[in-house]
Amino acid sequence: MSRWILLPLRLFLGITFIYAGLQKISDPQFFNPVARGYVGRQIAAFATGSPLHSFLVQVAVPHATLFGALVAYGEMAIGIGTILGLLFRLAACFGLLISLMFFLSATWHVYPYFYGSDIVFVFCWLTLLLAGPLHTGLPALDALLVQHVLSPREQKTLAPLISFLLGVREAPQPASLTDDSSQGKNSPRPGNKRPAQQQRRYAMAQQTRNSRRNFLLGALTGGVGILGLTWLWNVLRLFPAGDSSSGVQGGNDSGVSNATATPTSGATSSGTPAVTASPIAQANAVQNNSAVNFTIASNGDPGILVRLNDGKFVAYDATCTHAGCPVDYDPSSQMLVCPCHGATFDPAKAAAVVQGPANTPLAVVPIHVDGASGAITASQ
DSSP, X not given: OGGGTTHHHHHHHHHHHHHHHHHHHHOTTTTOTTSTTOHHHHHHHHHTTOTTHHHIIIIIGGGHHHHHHHHHHHHXXXXXXXXXXXXXXXXXXXXXXXXXXXXTTTTTTOSSGGGSSHHHHHHHHHHXXXXXXXXXXXXXXXXXXXXHHSOHHHHHHTHHHHHHHHOOXXXXXXXXXXXXXXXXXXXXXXXXXHHHHHHHHHHHHHHHHHHHHHHHHHHHHXXXXXXXXXXXXXXXXXXXXXXXXXXXXXXXXXXXXXXXXXXXXXXXXXXXXXXXXXOSEEGGGSOTTEEEEEEOTTTOOEEEEEEOTTSOEEEEEOBOTTTOOBOEEETTTTEEEOXXXXXXXXXXXXXXXEESSOOSOOOBOOEEEOTTTXXXXXXX
16 A cells, blocks of 8 residues: 555646646747736736745846746656656656745745645655655656666665665665575575565565655654745745835836835725825826836735726735736726736726636725825825
8 A cells, every 4th residue: 555655646746747837838828928928927926025036027037938938848847757757856856946936936925825835736746855756656767767777786886876866776686595605504495485585574574664764754854844934934924025016017018107106005095194105106197097016015015006097096905816916907908917817807896806716806005196296195
């Protein structure tokens, strides 16, 4: 039974990553810079509030097509390697790194953290990385390559390295019966099967001990890893990224301005706010059917100010209520659209959900438009 225990996990991760890579490659928008689902826009959206913000904006966004290709084809390679058992531990290592990168960007704003899928993928890959291809029920090409490429002597010499890098153990060698002189009278007769049986029992006992040791080591490492990531997640949330909207929406031709400000929380209003923050924008600088990004001072979330076709101003927390990606304003549809999963919200109807997968409207941010100066501010 133990040799099949990790089979479901191996199949799930391998098939899922192959599917994820194929989905990106076959998506006509993924590599199209003018499309709504362009990978560059997705990366820019992920960067908002992410601890990887600087890297994503300064390195990944300018080379979005390259990074998109690396992720898409990398996911396929990882999935194929996992299914076939080819460079199995290397595939698990890169699968863990990609999942960790997605956790620190795409699902970083998901709260509580365990609602996001990427943190789960991190520990699934960690399990396969520690176990290697053993106990996964399927053969591994790594083992076949080692047996056919390396001689028994080379396998014995390189056994520790092979076990560490590939998770493949040295193939057991048959006991030699040629050295009868060293065994004297106690040498087993050719027809005596007892020594071979004892050897098999010893090997099984040794394997059981190793399995228990690996299980305890995996459980300990996984527990420590969970505690470490939880601590890191909580610490980083204490220091939310400052103004992350300026320059983040690079390549955005949807009429969204990159102007920034530092305000807020709540719903469109014309009354005098209790507390006034720095202006988001000047009313005469925002055209009808356009939007301005800003940062909400009270929680550090991205905000978006929209001027509707009738000239009315509305503002919302731009964090999508599905998976936490910041939404963009699309003038052609006059909707707020999530670039990650396609959720759509109507800014003219209190950001009501028009299209899933989100099922909750965006949080409204109360604003005040000063009639004399034209300054638009967000109230606390």
